[in-house]
Amino acid sequence: MKSTYQYPETKKVAHTDEYFGTKVEDPYRWLEDDRADDTKDWVQREVGFTQNYLAQIPFREDIRSQLKDIWNYEKISAPFEEGDYTYFYKNDGLQAQSVLYRKDKAGNTEVFLDPNQFSEKGTTSLSGLSFNKKGNLVAYSISEGGSDWNKIIIMDAVSKKIFDEPIVCKFSSVAWYKDEGFYYSKYDQPKEGSILSGMTDTHKVYFHKLGTKQSEDQLIIGGESFKRRYMTAGISDDERFLILDAAVNTSGNELYIKDLTKNSEFIPIQKGYDYNTNVVDTKGDEIYVFTDKNAPNMKLQKFNINNPSVWTDVIPETDNVLSVSTGGGYIFAKYMKDAVSFVKQFDYNGKLIREITLPGKGTAGGFGGKEKDKELYYTFTNYITPGTTYKLNVANGKSDVYLKPKVKFNPENYVSEQVFFTSKDGTKVPMMISYKKGLKLNGKNPTILYGYGGFNISVTPSFSVVNAIWMENGGIYAVPNLRGGGEYGKKWHDAGTKQQKKNVFEDFIAAGEYLQKNGYTSPKFMALSGRSNGGLLVGATMTMRPDLAKVAFPGVGVLDMLRYNKFTAGAGWAYDYGTAEDSKEMFEYLKSYSPVHNVKKGVCYPSTMVITSDHDDRVVPAHSFKFGAELQEKQSCNQPVLIRIETNAGHGAGRSTDQVIGENTDILSFALYEMGIKELKK
Structure with a gap:
């Protein structure tokens, strides 16, 4: 049965690339240009199609009101002291962004920063906050529409008077040095292509002296003579040392330290990119470092700055x-x-x-x-x-x-259990399965299988009001700790990288099969979900095993594995993925699972909602556009392929409460609707 949906027309333009003698067609290359009028027109038509489809779901507004209801509780952060004030974040319930308050010594509370005033729709967020040691100066970063490009605003923390022009940067911390100014990192803004998709591969560290323009800022390190993709500057608590982390990928870093009291050159502490090492603290001449050097599960060591080659254990592996x-x-x-x-x-x-x-x-x-x-x-x-x-x-x-x-949620009514299953190659993998008490293992429970599996990131148990609503409506939420993550250290991470990347997908498939074999669910009632590298996980799994699940949510995913390294900071992900230029073997391996290149005619793929944002400058929306276009063209059965494109949003951070509720309303209602649920349980 062929798809009967009248998808928006997506033109095909002949384009061929060649890798090691193999020609690869790329008919949707034109969708990579996010500024082109025909791309914008296509986006609008896809947005319209998706909204029309979702509008017919009878219980969509019920889900939205359930989410709004459970979301509407006061959220307050732990307090922290800076200068003469105690600061804390608070969200009344449904505010777009949390507000930063402060309390003085007499107990008087006032609003310090309200990001809800930064923009009309609450889509400009507070993305960073750094006080100087005295607490009388602050630099805060804002992100507009979820972009990784930020503006640093400098303010007198006591009077709240803003001074100097905003500093434009990307992937930057702020490291204050006394009352003089601060160190920060930035790229040159891309000249070719748009600011959202242009390559950013040479990070530079600058010092901004208070009272001057950004154009006058002093370059400390970086550029052609010291080319690194990522650089972070930090200052030790005693303001003696300038600490520099430098890296070319998301794993492995160099470490350099400069003694500011001696105005010395940077001392190389760790060169090359074989290990991850970060300074945790300093005590006089002693430097404490957290490292995986000869310790895949990490250890804490220390060394003396006058003899930086001798490290001793403080907390062994x-x-x-x-x-x-x-x-x-x-x-x-x-x-x-x-x-x-x-x-x-x-x-x-x-x-x-x-x-x-x-x-x-x-x-x-x-x-x-x-x-x-x-x-x-x-x-x-x-x-x-x-x-x-x-x-x-x-x-x-x-x-x-x-x-x-x-929160309107009673933990006593729910179960969260850990199980272990065996992957294809015999590896034992843990998984948490959470659901409402009294659930029958009859294979008919709507189930979301969520995964990530990459970049040494550990997915540890945490509460979500979205999952609470899912479980309240009879759903199961299952999370396996896939290889590629950091749950079992560097070996676990490495077992899901480059030419072992398919281990991650096999783990995810085995997790789904475990749930089905043990009666939790069945293919008709299972949805696959993941974001970013997890979006790749879903895209690869649904093209490898289209029969595994009924529904798929590849979110802001890395989906074109032959070209991911051509955009923004994508080349920095090569430690995990390898690139199509590395070797013939690496190219062939990437092509064998790249979701965009593995959608085939005549195959029935799950009901799919590809999720992306128009301002995503981490994983550019072109990945999702191309994958969605391939699926819409080749889907062989009557299971819909929607492309949900959030406007004025980025990779995920900083979205307004309304945007987050809207997206999750669509995810939960689409999943239940496609599983054949006609109405919610009362």
């Missing part, structure tokens, strides 16, 4: 993956065992003080602060526990609830 933070004069070691947290407190000599008692099995985050702090804050969450903030007394290790959100 263990069988569990480590991350660290500092605060209150202590080091907090956050370990992950099968994607679940446990935390230990150490002194700076590596002596164990205590293990922190956590409220349950889940994800603990935070434990950071200033050295003088007597209390630190952390959050605890899992798939059925809304994120709760705790206050920790660093002297005695006692935790108290600081803020418990008033």
Whole structure:
């Protein structure tokens, strides 16, 4: 049965590339030009088609009102002190963006920054905030429409008076040096192509002196003589050292340190890109570094700046993956065992003080602060526990609830269980499965299988009001910890990269088969979901195994694996993916799973909603446009292919509450509708 949908017409323009003697057709190359009138016209027609299709779903507005209802609770962050004020973020419930408040010593509270005033529709967000050491100066970054290009605004934190012009940058931190100014990173704005899709591959570090123009900023390092794709400058807490991380990919970095008291040159601490090493803290001449050098599960070491080649262990590597933070004069070691947290407190000599008692099995985050702090804050969450903030007394290790959100959700009514399944090559992979109590394992439960599997990123248990509504409507939410992630350290990450990338897809397929074999669900009631690298996961899985699931949501995905490295910062992902230019073998491997190149005529693909945004300058929308066009042209059955294009939004960060609710309304209602659900359970 052929598709009967009248999709918007997508023209084909002959274009051929050649890789190692193999010709590859690219008839939708024209869709890569996001500024062209014919692309804009196509986008508008696709938006119209998608909205018309979704409008016919009878319970779509019910889902929207359920989401709005559960979303509408007060959200308050942990407090932090800067200068004479205590700051915290608060969202009343449905505000587009959270507001930054502050309280003075007398207890008077005022609004400090309200991002909802930055733009009419709440699509300009606060993307960064950095105070100088005294807390009397602040630099905050704003992102317009979700773009990775940011503007840094400089302000007197006491009077709230703005001075100097905004500083334009991308992928930048702000590192204040006394009251003089700050270090930041930027690329030259692309001359060829649009600012959203042009290549950005030479990062430079500048110093902005207060009271001057950006055009007068001093270049510290970067450019043709020191060409690196990513550079981050940091300042040690005592303002003695300028610390430089430099990298060409998203994995592996060089480390350089400059002693500002001596005005010395940068001292190379780690050259080459074989390891990930970051400075955690400094104490006089001692530099504390967090590294995977000869430690795939990470360790904390230290060295003396006068003898930087001799490193000694502070917290040695263990069988569990480590991350660290500092605060209150202590080091907090956050370990992950099968994607679940446990935390230990150490002194700076590596002596164990205590293990922190956590409220349950889940994800603990935070434990950071200033050295003088007597209390630190952390959050605890899992798939059925809304994120709760705790206050920790660093002297005695006692935790108290600081803020418990008033979400309309009762964890007692839900189950979240961890299972282990076996992938195609025999690898054991963990998965969390969450659902409402009383669920029958009859193979008929709507199920979202969500995955990521890349870039050493760990997917750990966390609560989401969207998943709460999904489970409330009888759904199962399942999350496997796929290879390519960081859940079991560097070896786990590397097992899902380059010519082992298909391990990730095989893990995802095995997760789906486990759920089906064990009666949780069946192909007719399963949806695949993932964003970014997870969008690639969904695109590759649905083209490899179109029979695995009924519905697919490739979100802001990397879908053209032969050309991903031609746009914005895409070339930096080569550690995970390899590129089509590397070798004939790498080209053939990428082409064998690249979603855009593996859509075939005569195949029935799942009902699909390709999700992207017009301002995504991380994974350009061309990936989604081309994949959607291929699917619409070749779909052989009557399962729809929608391309949902969010306007005035980027890769995901900084979207307004309304945009997030809108997207999730469409995801949940489309999934249920395509699974044949006619009405919601009362």
